[in-house]
Amino acid sequence: MEEIPHIFNKRPLIIAGPCSAESRTQMMDCAQQLRETNQATIFRAGIWKPRTRPGQFEGSGDEGLKWLLEVKQTFNFPVITEVATTKHVEKVLKAGIDMIWIGARTTSNPFSIHEISKALEGVDIPVFVKNPANPDLDLWIGAIERFKNAGIRQIAAIHRGFYPYEPTKYRNIPKWEVPIELKMRIPDLPILCDPSHIGGARANILEVAQYAYDIMMDGLMIEVHPNPDVAKTDSKQQLTPKEFGEVMSNLIIRVQGDLNPPSQLERMRMQIDSIDQQLIDLLGKRFDISRNIANYKKDLNLAPFQLKRWRSIIDSRKLQAKNIGINPDFIMKLLQSIHKESIAIQNEIMKKP
Numbered sequence: 001m002e003e004i005p006h007i008f009n010k011r012p013l014i015i016a017g018p019c020s021a022e023s024r025t026q027m028m029d030c031a032q033q034l035r036e037t038n039q040a041t042i043f044r045a046g047i048w049k050p051r052t053r054p055g056q057f058e059g060s061g062d063e064g065l066k067w068l069l070e071v072k073q074t075f076n077f078p079v080i081t082e083v084a085t086t087k088h089v090e091k092v093l094k095a096g097i098d099m100i101w102i103g104a105r106t107t108s109n110p111f112s113i114h115e116i117s118k119a120l121e122g123v124d125i126p127v128f129v130k131n132p133a134n135p136d137l138d139l140w141i142g143a144i145e146r147f148k149n150a151g152i153r154q155i156a157a158i159h160r161g162f163y164p165y166e167p168t169k170y171r172n173i174p175k176w177e178v179p180i181e182l183k184m185r186i187p188d189l190p191i192l193c194d195p196s197h198i199g200g201a202r203a204n205i206l207e208v209a210q211y212a213y214d215i216m217m218d219g220l221m222i223e224v225h226p227n228p229d230v231a232k233t234d235s236k237q238q239l240t241p242k243e244f245g246e247v248m249s250n251l252i253i254r255v256q257g258d259l260n261p262p263s264q265l266e267r268m269r270m271q272i273d274s275i276d277q278q279l280i281d282l283l284g285k286r287f288d289i290s291r292n293i294a295n296y297k298k299d300l301n302l303a304p305f306q307l308k309r310w311r312s313i314i315d316s317r318k319l320q321a322k323n324i325g326i327n328p329d330f331i332m333k334l335l336q337s338i339h340k341e342s343i344a345i346q347n348e349i350m351k352k353p
């Protein structure tokens with residue numbers, strides 16, 4: 001195997017492998033097929049899985065570590081796994097795992113990051129820091145700084161999107177302006193994108209990965225499973241090795257190796273793009289509620305248009321706009337247009353027998 005610093009400096013840096021290590025066969029099959037695609041640089045697998053609720057598959061623990069080492073030895077892949085506690089760090093270092101990543105939930109907690117970074121003092125191992133689940137750039141930078149202060153020299157960030165408060169097209173909201181701002185603040189920090197956790201579904205991976213390449217990202221972390229349909233975690237978003245190979249060969253690399261951050265104008269345009277995407281998602285959500293309201297009103301034989309309600313909408317929104325320096329007349333026009341569409345949607349439903 002090449003030297004780790006050399007591998008770390010490859011562009012694009014492609015990390016691929018299953019969400020979780022599930023069995024020896026699953027790991028070995030996955031690694032062998034990934035080797036055959038010739039597109040992966042580093043093999044990933046989660047050994048300890050952070051689960052939202054108890055009673056779900058929590059990873060294969062020590063046994064999984066053995067499989068990861070066997071992958072490393074048999075297929076000559078550098079291997080990476082997630083650590084969330086100092087105990088994990090001890091085990092990973094003892095086993096000779098090459099690199100580690102910090103999960104989104106862990107980055108959100110400065111106490112955990114502090115402890116993990118202390119446990120890494122004097123160890124020169126690449127550390128990949130995923131963004132915290134909430135879009136708090138300073139929290140993300142804070143974690144990176146703690147690893148820097150512990151003497152870690154090879155640090156990269158992984159953008160895996162942010163917790164969506166409303167259902168969206170993707171599992172996580174990309175909010176591309178956040179990793180772009182990170183690049184502006186720490187220009188020499190490599191940033192990878194994890195299109196699997198952003199996309200949340202196989203069909204979204206290429207689109208998200210392409211966007212990452214189009215802005216400036218230095219690589220990808222993609223979940224790959226030999227048989228995603230039976231995966232114990234993140235089944236919907238894992239690609240087969242063959243699909244992974246296809247995604248990789250369909251990706252257009254526009255500025256490979258170019259670490260120049262986007263210009264001020266490009267950066268502001270990306271912010272606008274991201275905000276527009278969120279506005280449209282929210283409008284979609286608003287119209288979904290209009291449909292539910294229409295069904296409700298239909299059952300009770302209520303009119304779609306209610307004057308009192310409309311007046312209170314206008315008054316409260318105009319006041320809110322005025323308070324933050326938006327022209328209330330503009331908000332009035334915008335609301336009229338939204339309301340018109342909402343009434344049309346409701347009429348359509350109420351017309352039906």
Ligand code: PEP
Pocket residue numbers: 019046050102103104105130160197
């Ligand atoms: C993962 O990579 O499998 C994972 C749990 O990711 P995140 O911390 O981004 O949710």
Ligand code: MN
Pocket residue numbers: 019020223233234
């Ligand atoms: Mn996962």
